[in-house]
Amino acid sequence: MSRLQVVSGKGGTGKTTVAAALALALATEGKRTLLVEVEGRQGIAQLFETEALPYEERKIAVAPGGGEVYALAIDPELALLDYLQMFYKLGSAGRALKKLGAVDFATTIAPGLRDVLLTGKACEAVRRKDKRGRYAYDCVIMDAPPTGRITRFLNVNDEVAGLAKIGPIHNQAQAVMRVLKSPETDVHLVTLLEEMPVQETVDGIAELRAAGLPVGRVIVNMVRPALLDEADLELGLERTPRTAIAKTLAAAGLGGARGAAGRLVDPLLAQAAEYAERYALEGAQRAVLGEHGLPLHELPLLADGLDLGGLYELATELRQQGVS
Amino acid sequence: MSLDPAGDPLDVDALLDDPKTRIVVCCGSGGVGKTTTAAALGLRAAERGRTVVVLTIDPARRLAQSMGIDSLDNVPRRVKDVQGAGELHAMMLDMKRTFDEIVEAHADADRARAILSNPFYQSLSAGFAGTQEYMAMEKLGQLRSRDEWDLIVVDTPPSRSALDFLDAPKRLGSFLDGKLIRLLMAPAKVGGRAGMKFLNVGMSMMTGALGKLLGGQLLRDVQTFVAAMDTMFGGFRKRADATYRLLQAPGTAFLVVASPERDALREAAYFVERLAADDMPLAGLVLNRVHGSGAAELSAERALAAAEGLEEEVAESRGAKAAAGSGADAGGAVEENLGAGGIVDQEGGNVGLRNSSESEAPNSPEAIGTSPSTKDDDSGASVEQLTAGLLRLHAERMRLLARERHTRDRFTALHPEVAVAEVAALPGDVHDLDGLRAIGERLAAATGDHA
Numbered sequence: 001m002s003r004l005q006v007v008s009g010k011g012g013t014g015k016t017t018v019a020a021a022l023a024l025a026l027a028t029e030g031k032r033t034l035l036v037e038v039e040g041r042q043g044i045a046q047l048f049e050t051e052a053l054p055y056e057e058r059k060i061a062v063a064p065g066g067g068e069v070y071a072l073a074i075d076p077e078l079a080l081l082d083y084l085q086m087f088y089k090l091g092s093a094g095r096a097l098k099k100l101g102a103v104d105f106a107t108t109i110a111p112g113l114r115d116v117l118l119t120g121k122a123c124e125a126v127r128r129k130d131k132r133g134r135y136a137y138d139c140v141i142m143d144a145p146p147t148g149r150i151t152r153f154l155n156v157n158d159e160v161a162g163l164a165k166i167g168p169i170h171n172q173a174q175a176v177m178r179v180l181k182s183p184e185t186d187v188h189l190v191t192l193l194e195e196m197p198v199q200e201t202v203d204g205i206a207e208l209r210a211a212g213l214p215v216g217r218v219i220v221n222m223v224r225p226a227l228l229d230e231a232d233l234e235l236g237l238e239r240t241p242r243t244a245i246a247k248t249l250a251a252a253g254l255g256g257a258r259g260a261a262g263r264l265v266d267p268l269l270a271q272a273a274e275y276a277e278r279y280a281l282e283g284a285q286r287a288v289l290g291e292h293g294l295p296l297h298e299l300p301l302l303a304d305g306l307d308l309g310g311l312y313e314l315a316t317e318l319r320q321q322g323v324s
Numbered sequence: 325m326s327l328d329p330a331g332d333p334l335d336v337d338a339l340l341d342d343p344k345t346r347i348v349v350c351c352g353s354g355g356v357g358k359t360t361t362a363a364a365l366g367l368r369a370a371e372r373g374r375t376v377v378v379l380t381i382d383p384a385r386r387l388a389q390s391m392g393i394d395s396l397d398n399v400p401r402r403v404k405d406v407q408g409a410g411e412l413h414a415m416m417l418d419m420k421r422t423f424d425e426i427v428e429a430h431a432d433a434d435r436a437r438a439i440l441s442n443p444f445y446q447s448l449s450a451g452f453a454g455t456q457e458y459m460a461m462e463k464l465g466q467l468r469s470r471d472e473w474d475l476i477v478v479d480t481p482p483s484r485s486a487l488d489f490l491d492a493p494k495r496l497g498s499f500l501d502g503k504l505i506r507l508l509m510a511p512a513k514v515g516g517r518a519g520m521k522f523l524n525v526g527m528s529m530m531t532g533a534l535g536k537l538l539g540g541q542l543l544r545d546v547q548t549f550v551a552a553m554d555t556m557f558g559g560f561r562k563r564a565d566a567t568y569r570l571l572q573a574p575g576t577a578f579l580v581v582a583s584p585e586r587d588a589l590r591e592a593a594y595f596v597e598r599l600a601a602d603d604m605p606l607a608g609l610v611l612n613r614v615h616g617s618g619a620a621e622l623s624a625e626r627a628l629a630a631a632e633g634l635e636e637e638v639a640e641s642r643g644a645k646a647a648a649g650s651g652a653d654a655g656g657a658v659e660e661n662l663g664a665g666g667i668v669d670q671e672g673g674n675v676g677l678r679n680s681s682e683s684e685a686p687n688s689p690e691a692i693g694t695s696p697s698t699k700d701d702d703s704g705a706s707v708e709q710l711t712a713g714l715l716r717l718h719a720e721r722m723r724l725l726a727r728e729r730h731t732r733d734r735f736t737a738l739h740p741e742v743a744v745a746e747v748a749a750l751p752g753d754v755h756d757l758d759g760l761r762a763i764g765e766r767l768a769a770a771t772g773d774h775a
Contacts, residue, residue, distance in 0.1 A: 011354015012588065043587070146354055148382055163443055163545070195753040196384045227720060228713045235532040240707055248711040252630035254622065267618025268714040275717055281752055303723060306586075318479070 001026075001324070002186040004126045004179060005216065006142045008150040008204065009190030010197040013178045017044035017306060017314065017316070018190045018299070019143040024315035025324035027067030031138040035060075036074040038118040039145060044071050051309055054073060055079070057125075063315075071138070072125070079117040115156040120172060123179040147204040149187060151211050154180050154187070158211075168304050186216030191289070192218055193282040205292050217323065218294050220286070222301040226279075233276045242269070297321050330447050334608035334745035336767045340369040342475065345577055347464070350482045350583035350610075353591035355406060357612040360754055360763060361581050361747075362479040363391060363414070367403075367757065368764030369475050370412035375378075377413040377473040381460060381481050388416070390754050398422060400467075405757055413473065419459040426462060428561050444545040456481045458564070463569040468599075490568070490602050545646070577607035580742075584728035586613055589735045596739050608743035609735075610767065615749050617721050626723035631715035632706045745770035 005022060009015035016037075022034040034057060037044050045053045048060045057128035061069040097140040128136040145153045157173040157180070165168045179185060187208055191201040201218060208215050242265050256262065289296055299317055302310040318324055339345055350362045358378050366378035379665055380387070388396045391403045396416035405413040427439050439445050460481060467476050513663045516678060570576065582592035599606050648709055736744065747766045 012356060012583070012585075040691060195386060199386060225523055225720070227717045228710075232710055232713050240710060244707045245711050245714070248634065248707050249630070249715075252634050252715070254626070254709070260621075264619045264622060267720055270618055271717055271721055272714055277751040288753075303720075 002184055002214075002216065003138070004122065004140050004142065005186065006144045006150070006154065006187045007190060008144045008147050008187060008191050009219075009221075010148070010192075010200045011146050013174075013190045013192050013197055015146075015190040016041070016143045017047060017311065018188075018219050018221055019141050020047050021299075021314035021318055021324065022188075023069045023139075023244055023310055024061060024063055025142045026141070026310060027052070027061065027063035027069045028065040028315060028319060029323075029324055030067045032067060033069050034067055034137040034140045035071045036122050036125065036140060036142045037071070038122070038142065040073070040075070040224070042073060044143065047306075047308070047311060059163040065119065067138075072121075074118050075123050076114045079121045080113075082121070108263075115153050116160055116173070116176075119157060119180070120152060120176050120271065123176045126179055126184070128210040144187075147200045150187065150204060151207040151314045154208075154213055155211050181212055181214070183214065185211055185214050188216045190219045190221050192222055193285045195285065198285045198317060202229050202288065202292070204266065205294070215294060218289055218292070218296050219323075220296065220298045223298045224301050228272060228275060228279075230279075232281070233272065242266075245269075297323055326331060332743040333770055334610070335741035336368075336745055336770065339367065339577055339607055339703070340374065340475070341372055342598070344575055345475060345703070346575035346605075347476045347478065347577070347580045348469065349478045349571065349576065350481065351578060351595055352582050353588055356581050356583045356588050358581045359387055359479045360760070361610055361612065361767070362477050363387060363769060364760045364763035365579075366412055366414070366475075366477040367391075367406065367760045368475070368768065370403075370406050370410035371408040371761070372763075373408060373410045374475045375411045375417065375473050376475045376477060378477045378479070379460070379463060379467065380414065380416050380479045383416055383479070387754065390415070390756050390760055391755070394717065398463075400473075403757075417456070417463055418459055419456050422459040422463050442549045444549045461567050463566055465563050465570065465665065468567075468570060469662065490571070490598070490604070492564060503567055513701060572603050572605070576605055578604055579607055579610050581610045583612050584731050586731055589731055593735060594737055606742065608745060609731065609739075610747045611744055613749040614732075614746040615721060615724050617725060619718060620722070622718060622722075624719040624726070627715040627719040627722065631712040632718070634712040634715070638708050638712075646660065660723070 007015050007019035007022065009018070021178050023033045023260040026033045026142055035044055037053070042052050044060070045051060048071070053060075053071055055073065055075040057070045057072045057080045060071045063069065071320055093111060122140060122142050125137060126135075129177065130136055144150055155177075157176040161170055161173040161177065165265045189195040189201045189204055205215050205242075207220075243257070244267070246262040246265050249264055250257040252261075254261045254264060286296075297318070302313070348362075348365060349363070350358050353356045356635065359382075362378055362380060363383075366376045370376045380396060383396060385395075391412075391414050392405065393401050393403065396414055396708060398415060398418035398421045400413035400415040401416055408413045422520065424440060427436050427445075431439060460478070464476065464478055467473065516655070542731075571578075580586040580592045580595045580599070596606060596609070732744075736742070745767055747770065750766075752763065754763065
């Protein structure tokens with residue numbers, strides 16, 4: 001199991017949900033887990049139905065196996081002051097820099113520095129040890145920026161190390177890259193079985209690999225249940241007379257074969273045709289994802305929308321699939 | 325035919341046809357079809373006679389291809405096969421190129437060379453996230469001032485801070501007015517200014533701290549960069565301010581794009597509030613991928629009950645024919661499955677899921693209640709099974725509809741003032757102009773005349 005698991009995915013694929021479910025699954029194995037949010041969205045607080053997370057590591061769930069999930073929403077500005085304090089003992093100078101607008105500069109005008117702070121803080125949590133020399137967290141899960149930005153986001157420290165060729169920033173940047181490129185890290189990509197997210201996932205895998213970043217698993221989210229199989233679709237759409245379906249609907253008590261039940265036939269078949277189109281498309285996308293030699297997992301679409309109970313269900317699903 | 329329209333419908337065609345509409349900005353969270361919406365709006369406006377340019381930020385390759393352009397770049401390219409009198413041009417923001425152009429246009433040759441070769445500049449312009457927002461703003465201003473198009477449709481960056489582009493001028497302003505920039509410039513300006521002497525003590529202490537932090541060489545790079553950019557910053561800020569005012573002007577219309585899902589609509593509400601706070605003119609909400617049903621009069625519950633009835637009959641008749649009770653077991657499995665919302669007890673499904681790297685569909689036979697082979701020798705039952713399948717499919721659709729309606733209603737309760745255009749979901753993806761055209765039609769069809 002990797003100690004830093006980065007979860008990315010195209011917008012709208014549910015990467016925050018998958019990251020949270022993964023953290024819960026690991027906690028169920030008895031692991032002490034930190035779930036890190038970097039985009040200021042407060043998605044974790046919403047998922048766990050708690051108030052907005054502050055910039056501090058806070059316990060948000062205890063899993064059945066006794067493991068705990070802590071969460072941290074990284075605030076870039078506070079992280080910068082933290083960072084100045086921790087690495088450079090610049091407490092008062094840090095405050096002075098803030099007065100001068102340097103913190104604004106670092107966190108907004110030059111947002112690349114924001115990425116440095118976010119990745120730096122996450123790696124710090126990965127490396128942190130307690131007094132007895134044990135790791136503070138068994139595992140850190142990062143709800144990361146979307147696939148389109150992930151490689152640049154994780155690689156920002158390489159760029160910084162190139163810019164600042166010596167000095168503490170250089171050393172810090174290199175230390176972060178060592179964690180990110182080590183076997184201790186895995187970058188998972190969340191996708192849907194649709195063309196654009198799959199294409200983005202495939203591009204993301206290539207970019208991450210080209211940058212020397214370790215790609216972990218591909219997790220297909222929101223997979224719809226299979227309600228009709230291919231034989232049914234072929235039979236229904238091509239061979240079965242409409243009148244036979246109308247009669248069967250009538251026999252099931254849905255009105256007369258020439259009346260209410262009969263009127264259902266066309267719309268029901270139209271829905272089946274849409275389903276068939278989608279089904280074929282999903283099969284093709286699944287095949288595309290299978291070409292990259294990565295473990296592939298699927299999580300079901302939760303019929304009643306996502307709530308805390310649903311999150312635990314997804315965590316169980318991930319454990320059963322051997323992800324945690 | 326789909327959801328009952330809530331609130332006022334958004335009249336997309338009226339918006340696109342109005343010659344006073346000069347800029348349409350599509351914003352919204354990632355994955356809601358923002359770029360596709362922008363392209364579809366652009367095509368529809370062009371085919372209704374306008375001369376349009378669509379500025380996309382980071383389009384999927386397939387979307388560029390759907391407009392017949394293999395790779396979009398920083399120059400507007402005319403899209404072929406547009407029907408009607410208008411024209412459609414499409415481009416993709418290249419932030420580094422845009423930044424370079426600004427430098428080349430506003431600095432003399434020597435200074436431009438110095439800036440372009442500065443390592444800090446190279447990282448800032450190419451690599452760092454956030455530059456995109458500034459450059460999108462800059463590019464929009466450029467397109468508008470060229471006045472070659474009577475309508476500009478803009479897609480926005482896919483970050484959470486998608487409204488960063490609204491903040492760009494303000495941030496830049498506070499940065500330029502701030503002390504930091506003077507601090508960074510200090511070493512270059514120190515000599516000879518008596519009035520600065522007092523300040524300089526503090527400043528050299530600060531540059532010392534910065535030097536310690538950044539390493540002397542990086543600090544020098546930053547300082548040369550800031551010094552070289554100094555003269556340009558003012559112009560940049562002026563243009564950003566002008567673009568900001570342009571966005572507030574009556575010729576601009578913001579469309580917030582969302583899908584009928586909780587997170588997307590929560591973001592949409594945030595955008596609506598943020599736009600109002602900045603006095604930006606909101607035209608309405610585009611709600612993509614809304615599902616409908618032609619058989620909405622049949623409820624999920626009735627459809628499921630009828631499906632179960634049919635499946636029982638199948639099981640009974642099979643039980644009568646063959647002595648084996650496997651059919652009845654399968655029927656039972658179906659009930660369990662759907663009773664739990666089709667999620668939990670998917671033993672059969674899970675086997676498929678785990679093996680899905682073999683690329684076979686995770687298709688649990690239990691979900692149908694039979695296997696294809698039994699159908700062949702029992703064609704009487706297969707119509708019933710098929711019909712039961714159709715009914716289950718319908719039940720799933722009706723549940724989805726209810727969930728979408730509920731999510732949308734929560735948004736409209738919060739923002740009843742926002743006009744909404746609902747775009748019916750397409751089963752597949754967009755591959756060509758016809759696909760974009762179909763989306764445009766669906767966008768416009770949201771205008772009230774569907775019952």
